[in-house]
Amino acid sequence: MEIPQGLKERYQRLLGQEMGPFLEALLRPLKPSIRINTLKGNLWDIQNRLEEKGLKLSPIPWCSWGFWVENLEEESTLGNSLEHFLGEIYIQEASSMIPVEVADITPDMRVLDMAAAPGSKTTHAAQKMENRGVIVANDVSIHRIKALTHNLDRIGVINTLVTTMDGRRFGRLLSNYFHLSLVDAPCSAEGTVRKSFRAWNNWHPKVHKKLAETQKSLLISAFKATIPGGTIVYSTCTFAPEENEGVISYLLDHYPCHLEAIHLHGLDTHSGLPFWETERYNPQVKKAVRIYPHKNEVGGFFVAKIKKEEESWAGSKTDP
Ligand SMILES: C[S@@+](CC[C@H](N)C(=O)[O-])C[C@H]1O[C@@H](n2cnc3c(N)ncnc32)[C@H](O)[C@@H]1O
Structure with a gap:
């Protein structure tokens, strides 16, 4: 383009x-990024579950609930996940x-x-x-x-x-x-x-x-x-x-x-x-x-x- x-x-x-x-x-x-939703669960529990599933998360320094997903190219993979469906994550650009x-x-x-x-x-x-x-x-x-x-x-x-x-x-x-x-x-x-x-x-x-x-x-x-x-x-x-x-x-x-x-x-x-x-x-x-x-x-x-x-x-x- x-x-x-x-x-x-x-x-x-x-x-x-x-x-x-x-x-x-x-x-x-852009790297996909998420905010873990502490209204639906504990930050560490949700983070651990996502990591056990193979997601490589790195913290976004200015938001303690924010993470970049380092090993995903497609945001849609996150959008189709159980955690997204349950509201445990919100897909949101880091800025x-x-x-x-x-x-x-x-x-x-x-x-x-x-x-x-x-x-x-x-x-x-x-x-x-x-x-x-x-x-x-x-x-x-x-x-x-x-x-x-x-x-x-x-x-x-x-x-x-x-x-x-x-x-x-x-x-x-x-x-x-x-x-x-x-x-x-x-x-x-x-x-x-x-x-x-x-x-x-x-x-x-x-x-x-x-x-x-x-x-x-x-x-x-x-x-x-x-x-x-x-x-x-x-x-x-x-x-x-x-x-x-x-x-x-x-x-x-x-x-x-x-x-x-x-x-x-x-x-x-x-x-x-x-x-x-x-x-x-x-x-x-x-x-x-x-x-x-x-x-x-x-x-x-x-x-x-x-x-x-x-x-x-x-x-x-x-x-x-
Ligand atoms: C940048 S988007 C907002 C994104 C949203 N704050 C978020 O974080 O998900 C701008 C929004 O302004 C709304 N908008 C445009 N003109 C408006 C108006 N006069 N009054 C209220 N909302 C308006 C649009 O419909 C659009 O949803």
Whole structure:
């Protein structure tokens, strides 16, 4: 598969000297990875059973339940296993485990997962919360909601309400309500090409700006739905600055909030970009992290941890 020329040029500007290793890594297939589900059993028991079956597991440093499967090329082998059927494992890309790992989740929280389907982050959050507190898992797509509810059932999640609506409505419906909001935003998915080349097939230079508008609205809605002093974790699986730093910078410039630094054991990150093309972003975006596939043998990701100021209201700095 050939990378679209326009995208290649963007990556050259984005990565400079690291372009070679970056492109090589993008073309290498991804190692399958799993999260062992402690809602259904003991970590060591499940891990031992999988190893007795011949799977070679190596720990993902930033998630104590996460493992790469070193001796499987096909993810489908895992998907057809008894452990998967019983909900003892969740097949999840290693970088997709980052947003919940950085979120400081505790069992007593009210959590919003605004774009939740098919449920990687929701099931991960429920596991962290030991099925206590409450999660509202929302997605606008009825089709994808089916996969979400199936996964919640399979994983044994009982602290989660599922809603199907446009995430942009939460800010008004439930303002200042959630301790934590996750916005795992719809994006151009450039970081997923190690699994499928669909993102390259669908790429067009105009796509980033259009997506950024939706992402900004979703993030503002999540900001409004979060209590003062609460946390919003924004993530995408794309490299496009318009959909990442551009969106975060807009929130920082217009709403009372700040970014917190992100450090996870064993994760090699690049700082968020303070500028891109003609854009100059809010300098705080440097605290967000870019995860590149040539650094961690993962898919691409972007994560920002946002704190809503204690002394804040649901509106923007410019609201009357
Ligand atoms: C990156 S995926 C989410 C993946 C999910 N968080 C997980 O970890 O399994 C983005 C999701 O956003 C949903 N979405 C798109 N526009 C939305 C909107 N306006 N409101 C809520 N969800 C939306 C899509 O249907 C899609 O399921």
